[in-house]
Amino acid sequence: MNLLEIEDLKATIAGHEVLRGVNLVVPGGEVHAVMGPNGSGKSSLAHVLAGKPGYEVTSGKVRFMGQDLLALAPEERAWAGLFLAFQYPVAIPGVNNTYFLRSALNAHRKARGQDEIDSRDLLSKMRQIMKELGMDPKLAQRHVNDGFSGGEKKHNEVLQMSVLEPRFAILDETDSGLDIDALRMVAEGVNRLRSPERAFLVVTHYQRLLDYIIPDVVHVFAEGRIVKSGGKELALELESKGYGWLKEARP
Amino acid sequence: MNSSERSEHLFTEGRAWLAAGLAEHGSFGTRALSLDRFRQLGLPSRKDESWRYLPLKRVFGKDLAPNPGPEAEPLDPRLKSEIDSLGFAHRLVFLDGGYSAALSSPEALPTGVHLLCGPAASADAWAAERRAARAGVENQGLTALSSALAREDLLLRISSPHPVDLALIHLTSASGEAPAVFGELRVHLTAGANASLAQVFLSSSESRALASHQTLVTVDEGGSLTESRAVLGGPDSSLLLRSEVELGRGARFTGHQLLLRGGVSRSELQVNLGEAAEVALGGLALASGTSHAEHDVLVHHRGPRAKSQQLYKTIADGSGHTAFHGRVIVDESAGGAVAHQVNRNLLLSREAEVDTRPQLEIYAKEVEASHGATVGQLDEEQLFFLASRGIDGDAARAMLRAAFVEEALAAISPEPLQAWSRAAAFAALGVSPELAGVSGGSLDVG
Numbered sequence: 037m038n039l040l041e042i043e044d045l046k047a048t049i050a051g052h053e054v055l056r057g058v059n060l061v062v063p064g065g066e067v068h069a070v071m072g073p074n075g076s077g078k079s080s081l082a083h084v085l086a087g088k089p090g091y092e093v094t095s096g097k098v099r100f101m102g103q104d105l106l107a108l109a110p111e112e113r114a115w116a117g118l119f120l121a122f123q124y125p126v127a128i129p130g131v132n133n134t135y136f137l138r139s140a141l142n143a144h145r146k147a148r149g150q151d152e153i154d155s156r157d158l159l160s161k162m163r164q165i166m167k168e169l170g171m172d173p174k175l176a177q178r179h180v181n182d183g184f185s186g187g188e189k190k191h192n193e194v195l196q197m198s199v200l201e202p203r204f205a206i207l208d209e210t211d212s213g214l215d216i217d218a219l220r221m222v223a224e225g226v227n228r229l230r231s232p233e234r235a236f237l238v239v240t241h242y243q244r245l246l247d248y249i250i251p252d253v254v255h256v257f258a259e260g261r262i263v264k265s266g267g268k269e270l271a272l273e274l275e276s277k278g279y280g281w282l283k284e285a286r287p
Numbered sequence: 288m289n290s291s292e293r294s295e296h297l298f299t300e301g302r303a304w305l306a307a308g309l310a311e312h313g314s315f316g317t318r319a320l321s322l323d324r325f326r327q328l329g330l331p332s333r334k335d336e337s338w339r340y341l342p343l344k345r346v347f348g349k350d351l352a353p354n355p356g357p358e359a360e361p362l363d364p365r366l367k368s369e370i371d372s373l374g375f376a377h378r379l380v381f382l383d384g385g386y387s388a389a390l391s392s393p394e395a396l397p398t399g400v401h402l403l404c405g406p407a408a409s410a411d412a413w414a415a416e417r418r419a420a421r422a423g424v425e426n427q428g429l430t431a432l433s434s435a436l437a438r439e440d441l442l443l444r445i446s447s448p449h450p451v452d453l454a455l456i457h458l459t460s461a462s463g464e465a466p467a468v469f470g471e472l473r474v475h476l477t478a479g480a481n482a483s484l485a486q487v488f489l490s491s492s493e494s495r496a497l498a499s500h501q502t503l504v505t506v507d508e509g510g511s512l513t514e515s516r517a518v519l520g521g522p523d524s525s526l527l528l529r530s531e532v533e534l535g536r537g538a539r540f541t542g543h544q545l546l547l548r549g550g551v552s553r554s555e556l557q558v559n560l561g562e563a564a565e566v567a568l569g570g571l572a573l574a575s576g577t578s579h580a581e582h583d584v585l586v587h588h589r590g591p592r593a594k595s596q597q598l599y600k601t602i603a604d605g606s607g608h609t610a611f612h613g614r615v616i617v618d619e620s621a622g623g624a625v626a627h628q629v630n631r632n633l634l635l636s637r638e639a640e641v642d643t644r645p646q647l648e649i650y651a652k653e654v655e656a657s658h659g660a661t662v663g664q665l666d667e668e669q670l671f672f673l674a675s676r677g678i679d680g681d682a683a684r685a686m687l688r689a690a691f692v693e694e695a696l697a698a699i700s701p702e703p704l705q706a707w708s709r710a711a712a713f714a715a716l717g718v719s720p721e722l723a724g725v726s727g728g729s730l731d732v733g
Binding site for chain 2: 147177
């Protein structure tokens with residue numbers, strides 16, 4: 037079953053066209069990588085899918101597990117099982133990370149008509165995830181991303197993803213600015229969630245992350261649309277040739 | 288009546304009140320000097336820099352009746368239950384500016400703590416010297432008026448080197464169209480003494496009173512004082528607080544002031560730092576409906592190598608108005624000072640208003656100083672981040688409001704005052720009590 041179907045998606049921000057006809061189908065169980073030069077619209081695609089205010093969809097359709105994704109508010113998209121790991125996660129001073137995670141998880145459960153999670157169950161789940169991924173357990177007690185290093189913020193995104201267990205996760209340049217250990221942890225966080233019911237869209241500028249998260253399909257983004265798709269070897273080709281050759285290759 | 292007629296009226300009424308209580312007031316001479324000083328200075332006006340944001344007409348524009356006699360029924364049962372709910376072990380209760388033994392806790396005060404009231408306080412040589420030094424030379428009319436008409440001379444002296452916890456509760460219960468009550472409490476920490484004070488200022492919900500309370504604190508060399516104060520007035524009451532804190536060499540003061548509820552509330556604080564003294568201040572002001580809440584803070588570095596830091600936050604919602612006026616003065620003689628001040632304000636509605644005026648005046652060399660003020664709405668990036676995690680608009684906004692005030696609440700001690708203040712703050716902000724754990728504490732994953 038296809039989790040995500042994007043058809044001719046066009047979007048603007050502040051009157052500037054950033055998506056110029058994106059077509060993409062992601063079936064359950066697959067990892068799709070989106071690569072492309074800076075400013076090609078990769079992150080805009082991630083934001084539009086998550087419903088970030090400021091973007092205007094001017095045409096096209098997005099179906100997420102059979103629903104019209106674009107008709108949903110950002111929180112409804114989250115409840116439906118969509119997750120965006122931010123490139124620059126915002127800090128929320130004063131909000132305890134565990135409190136935040138419990139509120140987020142309970143909001144999901146409420147939307148599904150389930151009871152609130154028992155705090156002890158959540159804590160033991162968090163403990164297990166953090167141990168498996170080798171995270172510093174102190175992250176759970178600090179305020180959300182407040183004073184976190186770049187790497188810690190990304191760990192925190194992976195922790196949220198692991199607790200919320202989305203059906204479809206978008207990682208927006210989660211690898212940017214990470215050292216190799218942090219990169220491995222992010223990859224491990226994704227790999228342990230891989231299953232036939234789930235899919236991932238991994239937005240990245242570099243091939244490096246894809247050594248650890250092996251994609252099923254690689255898409256190349258340029259000027260607001262996908263200009264080439266292929267297997268994982270396409271990522272290697274991009275790595276050796278750069279993005280310049282795409283300009284000539286484009287129809 | 289115009290403002291000067293009102294001042295004259297208060298002067299005349301005040302003189303009659305003083306004369307009637309002549310026998311009770313050992314400090315009659317200094318009070319008379321203060322009252323004359325009030326006559327010179329008058330009530331606060333727009334021209335006073337420090338009073339420019341206060342709705343003066345609302346507070347002073349009525350026929351104020353100073354210190355009406357004691358009520359037949361001493362206390363509103365709701366006030367009584369509110370102070371009981373605070374659950375302090377040692378509490379001293381002051382009713383309209385006078386000590387109430389009946390409402391205070393019956394246990395003896397801790398060792399090294401003495402409360403002197405009335406003639407005993409007037410007779411204290413240390414206090415008399417200080418009273419004499421300022422009587423007639425006050426720099427504000429309301430300060431002079433409050434010293435002149437304070438219901439009772441009060442002196443709290445703490446000389447215990449071991450930490451002492453004490454709660455002081457100031458109740459305004461006077462009824463009538465426009466009663467004005469005055470209180471003045473001197474607090475003296477002798478050299479090396481160590482104390483933690485919780486002060487609560489409460490008016491009943493029906494109160495139309497103006498209450499002016501002064502706390503005059505001296506911390507002698509090497510002493511250490513922590514004070515948390517919470518202010519909760521009624522919708523038609525005005526609570527005007529002034530604190531003066533004199534820090535001797537190497538003395539420390541940590542002070543937090545929460546303006547949580549009330550028609551008009553103002554917390555004025557002046558701290559004078561001697562050599563190597565240290566002060567850490569924090570505060571919160573909440574104003575919704577048509578409330579006005581303001582902090583006016585003056586930190587004056589007088590001796591060298593003193594340190595000060597401040598974090599003041601306000602939230603204005605509805606048609607509420609908050610203000611922060613913070614001055615830091617570093618004298619020429621106060622080199623090596625470290626002075627930091629931060630003021631953050633949240634503006635939650637179109638009709639709400641926030642005023643902020645941070646000021647640094649530095650006359651010394653080699654000073655490390657900073658100040659910053661921000662006024663903003665709830666952060667759109669944070670709201671989107673929370674929404675993307677499934678936490679929707681109302682819940683996310685409540686969470687961010689709670690988080691904003693939590694930083695100020697977390698510094699409040701003791702714990703019962705913190706919990707009580709949190710409940711009051713959340714109620715004022717329309718935030719569910721369930722958000723009490725937003726900043727953590729009870730959650731531990733380790």
